[in-house]
Amino acid sequence: MGFAAPFLWSLIVYLLLTAGSGNVIAWSPGELVAGIVIAAIIGYATKDVMDEKLGYFFNPKRWLLFIVYAIGPFFFAMAKANLDVAYRVITGKIRPGIVKISPDLTRDESRTLLANSITLTPGTFTLEIDDEGNFYVHWINVPPGKERPTPEELCGYLPKWARRIAE
Amino acid sequence: MIEWLIGTFLVIGVFFNLLASIGILRFPDVYTRIHAATKCTTFGTIFIVLATVTYSIYNYYWVAKNPAWVTIGIHSALVVIFLVLTNPVGAHALGRAARKSGIRPYGAVIDELEGRL
Numbered sequence: 254m255g256f257a258a259p260f261l262w263s264l265i266v267y268l269l270l271t272a273g274s275g276n277v278i279a280w281s282p283g284e285l286v287a288g289i290v291i292a293a294i295i296g297y298a299t300k301d302v303m304d305e306k307l308g309y310f311f312n313p314k315r316w317l318l319f320i321v322y323a324i325g326p327f328f329f330a331m332a333k334a335n336l337d338v339a340y341r342v343i344t345g346k347i348r349p350g351i352v353k354i355s356p357d358l359t360r361d362e363s364r365t366l367l368a369n370s371i372t373l374t375p376g377t378f379t380l381e382i383d384d385e386g387n388f389y390v391h392w393i394n395v396p397p398g399k400e401r402p403t404p405e406e407l408c409g410y411l412p413k414w415a416r417r418i419a420e
Numbered sequence: 421m422i423e424w425l426i427g428t429f430l431v432i433g434v435f436f437n438l439l440a441s442i443g444i445l446r447f448p449d450v451y452t453r454i455h456a457a458t459k460c461t462t463f464g465t466i467f468i469v470l471a472t473v474t475y476s477i478y479n480y481y482w483v484a485k486n487p488a489w490v491t492i493g494i495h496s497a498l499v500v501i502f503l504v505l506t507n508p509v510g511a512h513a514l515g516r517a518a519r520k521s522g523i524r525p526y527g528a529v530i531d532e533l534e535g536r537l
Binding site: 347374 | 442443446447451452454455456458460463487490491504507508509512526528529532533
């Protein structure tokens with residue numbers, strides 16, 4: 254079962270990259286064969302890493318939530334992050350520190366999603382995740398008295414979304 | 421009209437990429453520089469690619485029904501997806517390697533990673 258998810262993923266990406274190359278729907282026969290062969294090689298090579306069920310990865314509800322998240326809350330947080338960095342670049346007001354949060358996520362997928370979201374949103378970037386799922390986050394402006402923040406104090410609604418999409 | 425829209429996207433994108441460069445020069449240590457380098461370049465490049473996608477959609481529907489425009493649009497959109505997926509991962513790797521080789525964050529008020537890596 255670890256074979257199917259990376260196989261389908263690689264095939265979809267390959268087909269997107271070569272769309273418009275011929276007449277079988279939008280692809281030339283050679284590209285289709287090459288895509289299937291390359292996707293099979295990738296799927297075989299990563300079958301032990303991607304130990305995942307198809308029903309998890311290709312669940313439409315997750316994808317819908319993920320797209321809503323990427324366009325709405327995530328993009329908004331990212332815009333805010335950039336204005337924040339702009340402010341700090343111009344004024345030079347920083348109070349950095351490495352803080353620890355425990356968002357209680359169990360799956361690798363949700364941890365990856367949250368770590369990437371934290372990195373791209375206001376004033377924070379993830380350095381390390383340990384085995385218990387604690388995040389070590391470099392915070393560019395630690396407010397006084399918040400040296401041991403809760404996940405909500407550090408990154409707002411992001412952990413809630415990560416749990417909703419990928420748990 | 422469409423030129424103005426594309427021009428706006430390009431201005432926003434170039435502005436944030438410029439900001440990232442200034443941040444790299446101005447911030448004091450590797451961690452704060454990574455902040456500038458990841459956030460601003462990702463956001464800026466999204467807008468530059470948005471300009472490309474707008475241009476290709478416009479050309480496909482109103483200038484010439486040439487499938488090459490669709491190809492350009494899809495490829496540009498894929499650039500954004502891979503950038504958003506890989507840029508933070510690169511930042512994690514750089515930051516973790518820096519901390520592991522013993523660089524202490526500049527002026528840190530707290531350092532939970534001390535002695536852990």
